[in-house]
Amino acid sequence: MRAPRTILVGLPFAMALAACGGKPDPAAASDAAVASADASAGRAGCRHPGVGGGKVVGVLSRNLYLGADLTPVIQAQDFQQFLAATTAVWATVNDNDFRARAVGIADEIAGERPALIGLQEAYLWRIQDPGDFLSGGTTPATTVVYDYASELLAALADRGLHYEVAAEVALFDFEAPIATGQDVRLTDRGVILARSGLKIANPFGQVFSTLLPLPVLGQTLPVQRGWVSVEVKHRGEELRFVSTHLESFHPVVRVAQAAELRAALEGEQRPVVLVGDLNSEPGTEGEAVLAEAGFVDAWAAVHPGSAGYTCCWPEDLGVPSPPAPPLDQRIDYVLARGPLLPLEAEVLGDEEGDRVAVEGTARQLWPSDHGGVLARLRILAPSSPSRGPSRSP
Numbered sequence: 001m002r003a004p005r006t007i008l009v010g011l012p013f014a015m016a017l018a019a020c021g022g023k024p025d026p027a028a029a030s031d032a033a034v035a036s037a038d039a040s041a042g043r044a045g046c047r048h049p050g051v052g053g054g055k056v057v058g059v060l061s062r063n064l065y066l067g068a069d070l071t072p073v074i075q076a077q078d079f080q081q082f083l084a085a086t087t088a089v090w091a092t093v094n095d096n097d098f099r100a101r102a103v104g105i106a107d108e109i110a111g112e113r114p115a116l117i118g119l120q121e122a123y124l125w126r127i128q129d130p131g132d133f134l135s136g137g138t139t140p141a142t143t144v145v146y147d148y149a150s151e152l153l154a155a156l157a158d159r160g161l162h163y164e165v166a167a168e169v170a171l172f173d174f175e176a177p178i179a180t181g182q183d184v185r186l187t188d189r190g191v192i193l194a195r196s197g198l199k200i201a202n203p204f205g206q207v208f209s210t211l212l213p214l215p216v217l218g219q220t221l222p223v224q225r226g227w228v229s230v231e232v233k234h235r236g237e238e239l240r241f242v243s244t245h246l247e248s249f250h251p252v253v254r255v256a257q258a259a260e261l262r263a264a265l266e267g268e269q270r271p272v273v274l275v276g277d278l279n280s281e282p283g284t285e286g287e288a289v290l291a292e293a294g295f296v297d298a299w300a301a302v303h304p305g306s307a308g309y310t311c312c313w314p315e316d317l318g319v320p321s322p323p324a325p326p327l328d329q330r331i332d333y334v335l336a337r338g339p340l341l342p343l344e345a346e347v348l349g350d351e352e353g354d355r356v357a358v359e360g361t362a363r364q365l366w367p368s369d370h371g372g373v374l375a376r377l378r379i380l381a382p383s384s385p386s387r388g389p390s391r392s393p
Helices: 010-019 031-043 071-075 079-095 098-112 148-158 251-265 285-292 298-302
Strands: 056-063 116-120 124-128 143-147 163-177 183-195 199-207 212-216 219-223 226-234 237-245 272-277 332-337 340-348 372-379
Touching: 056 098, 056 237, 056 272, 056 332, 056 340, 071 079, 071 212, 079 163, 098 148, 098 340, 098 372, 116 148, 116 226, 116 237, 116 272, 143 148, 148 163, 148 183, 163 226, 183 199, 183 226, 183 237, 237 251, 251 272, 251 285, 298 332, 298 340, 298 372, 332 340, 332 372
Parallel strands: 056 116, 163 199, 237 272
Antiparallel strands: 056 372, 116 183, 124 143, 124 183, 163 183, 199 226, 212 219, 226 237, 272 332, 340 372
C-alpha cells in the first residue's frame, strides 16, 4: 500500500526557530507550518541557514521497465533457443505496451508535478524489416517502434505539462533476429527530465568503467550501465541532480559502480540529490557505499521503519493482482547529501488503481515492474558563490 504522506520537520528546523527566538512546536507536521515559520523568520530579519524560505524541490525516480525479461536470451544454449527467446521477448514488449503505460506514468507525474525526474530503462526499441542479421549483414535497425522518453513527454504534454530532456546517456545496445525475419534492436538510456522553465546547466552522462561481461552465444557483451546529472538553480538555490541504474545481475559489479559514482561526486560542494534503481536493499551493496559518502535515504528519513517496497511486478504487467505477488523489495531511492531536509516520500504505481487500460483490449497493465519514488526536499542552506562551479569528471 502507498504510505500516507508525512512531513518531517526535524532538528534543523527546530534549531532555526530557536536561533530566531521562535518556539518550535514539536507536533508541527505540515509543510505549510514550516513555510509559515520561514515567513515569520524572514519578517523578523532572521536568516538562519536552517530555514530555506519555502525552497522545496520535488523529485521522482522512475524505472520505466524495458518491457520483458532478457534472462532466457542470455541463457540460450544454442541458436534455436536464442531465436525462440528473442521472439518471445519482442512479443512480451508489445504486450506490455509502453504507449499505454506512459499514460499511467504521466498521470502519476501530473498528480505530483516534480521539478526533476530521473528515468532508468528509458528504452529505445527499433526494428529492421526485413532484417539482415541471418544473412550476415551489419546494417543496424533504425525504424523506431517505441521511444520511451519521447512517448512519456508526449503523454505529459497531452496533460498540459511541459518537461524536457535535460541530460541523457546511451547505455546497453543490442540487436538480434526474431523468428519473423525481422531484426530488433534495443538501446537502454539513462534520462533526466526537467520541468520547462527550470534553470539547468552542464548536462553530463557517463558509462561506468566497471561493467558486467555477459556471455551470449559464445560472445561476451559488456552490459553498459551509467549515470547522468545536471546542475540546477531552483528558487535561487543551486543543487546537482543525479540519476543512476546500478548493475542488476552481479553484486560485486554494482558495488564497484556505486564506488565509482561516489568518487565522481566526492568533490561536489553543492547539495546533491541522487535518484535511481540501485538494485540494493537498504544498508547493503550500492546503497551502503553511497550512505558511507554521506547520502541520506529520503524514504527512511520520512518513514522510519516502513518497508517502502518498490519492486517488482511480474514480467507480464497484465497479470491480475491477485494472483500477482506484492512488491517485496526496496531497491529504488531518492538520496540526498548536503543541506537538504526530506519532507515527503511516497511510492507511486503500487496500487491496483494505478493500472492502465490497453486501448481495444481487456488488459490492465501496471505502469512498470517497479514503483516510482517521489520525494520533496527543503533546501536548507543558501547558495554561496565561494563554492564555485562543480566539475564533471
